[in-house]
Amino acid sequence: MxxxxxxxxxxxxxxxxxxxxxxxxxxxxxxxxxxxxxxxxxxxxxxxxxxxxxxxxxxxxxxxxxxxxxxxxxxxxxxxxxxxxxxxxxxxWAVPQAVPAPSPRRPLLRxxxxxxxxxxxxxxxxxxxxxxxxxxQPTFSQSYATARGQRLAVSLPDGSQVQLDTATQLHVTLYRQRREVRLAHGEALFQVQSKQGQPFDVLSGPLTVTVVGTQFSVRNTLAHDAQLRVAVQHGQVRVAGAGQDQVDLRAGQGVSSDAGGRLSAVASLASGSVAPWRNGRITFDNVPLGAALAEFERYGDTGFVVRDAAVAQLRIGGSFSLTQLDRFAAALPQLLPVQVVRSGSVSTIGMAPKAAAQAPAMQLPKNK
Known part of the structure; x- marks a missing residue:
């Protein structure tokens, strides 16, 4: 055996x-x-x-x-x-890997x-x-605001510059991997310092404006005229609206949006039309007189009054000083068929007598 x-x-x-x-x-x-x-x-x-x-x-x-x-x-x-x-x-944060000791218990190890x-x-x-x-966590977080008629220049820790127009409120938050500004209302001009891997986003209403390094303005006057506007002076930005709606803007281009985030067609901008308020001026390009006066009112009381709807619809263009309203009043009768009658602190803008006599021929077409 x-x-x-x-x-x-x-x-x-x-x-x-x-x-x-x-x-x-x-x-x-x-x-x-x-x-x-x-x-x-x-x-x-x-x-x-x-x-x-x-x-x-x-x-x-x-x-x-x-x-x-x-x-x-x-x-x-x-x-x-x-x-x-x-x-x-x-x-x-790395944790050293422990080397497991050999073990015969393969089923259990599995x-x-x-x-x-x-x-x-x-x-x-x-x-x-x-x-x-x-x-x-943010490395910097700060809110800024201007009152009616006030402007403010701000230098950010990343080297970017922000100029706030009248009645503007925004909040800046800088992170290690991105930079973000939330513009609640008003208008601001941004000169962004390029930072590799740190995009700069401006969020306002339904819009998101993304840049790396450029100079552009964002305006949120939804409460004033139901519009948001983006205008580029240097560089390039991407504007994203509602859904998949987005557009790239280059220097000398602008786009507007309504409250729903629907973007307009890209428009070419006149020279010097990006944030003219920096130089104490305001620019109009064939806008109704009523809208022009409302824009002046954003910066302070003007004393201008228009009681005739036909006068309010007359269109005006040009660049005017924000601080010399008397010159604007003096220029109006030369630009439009109107007269300005001053009584105390109120200046009433009405149709000029000669134009009023021709009013039937000047009536705007009625909506059908």
Whole structure:
């Protein structure tokens, strides 16, 4: 009889103490997390290592609830933003990888493959709660405002310059990876200092104006004339309106928008027409007299009164001083068939006597 070969008995004593500690650590971590967010992070960490069956499971999970798709999309956005963090900053948060000791318990180790995924989830969620939130914090945040008739020049920490027109309110927020201005109302001229990897966005009403380095003005007078306007003096900007509506503007071009974000056709601008208020002037290009007077009123009381609708519709063009209204009043009868009658502090603009006698021939066509 051949000698019997002794085989060592096979025993399975369950997970080791270290493996049990790993399981407890993961269970403690998972208990503190939102189930959907944790599942999204786990799927995201496995996204490049899914076989056909796992891909089908992931697709089913994604389609099973709108919250799943939303959580996964948020994680994708966070990941893309985290990739833009400079290497020298990310290195501060790096965690040394522990080298796992060899173990004969291959089935159990396969069941613990979720632990690296949980570690990835911890990293994504932890960075979002710690270092990444620090990276996202503003480096500068300040509000600026001007009263009626006031103007203000501001130098920003990034080297950009902002000039505020009358009755303007805006808020500037500078981040490490972007710069943002929210123009509530009024008009401002921006001279943006180019910064690689730091776009400069101006948000006003439904519009977003994005630049890298240029000089342009943004005007929000929705409450005044239901219009927003963007005008470029140097460089190039991109104006995004409602939906997919957007346009690129170069120097000497402008565009307007209504309150719904619908952009007009791109217009060519006259020389010197971008923010003329910087030089104490106001420019009109074939606008109704009533609109011109309302624009003057934005800067202060003028004392001008128009009681005749036909007079208010007469069109005027030219460049005028904001501080010398007497010259504007003196020029009006030379530019339009009107007369200016002053009584105390009020100047009434009416049709000139000769023009009034010819009024039937000058009537505007009626709407049909």
């Amino acid at each position: 051949p000698p019997m070969t002794a085989h060592p008995p096979r025993h399975d004593f369950g997970p080791s103490a270290q493996e049990q500690a790993d399981l407890r650590e993961y269970a403690d971590f998972a208990a503190t997390q939102d189930d959907v967010a944790l599942a999204a992070a786990t799927w995201f960490s496995r996204r490049d290592n899914l076989d056909a069956r796992q891909q089908a499971e992931f697709d089913a999970w994604l389609a099973g609830d709108a919250l799943h798709a939303h959580a996964y999309a948020q994680l994708q956005d966070t990941y893309r933003a985290a990739r833009r963090i400079p290497a020298q900053v990310a290195a501060r 069941s613990l493959r979720m632990l690296p995924y949980a570690a990835a989830a911890m990293l994504l969620l932890g960075v979002g709660a710690g270092g990444y939130q620090w990276w996202q």
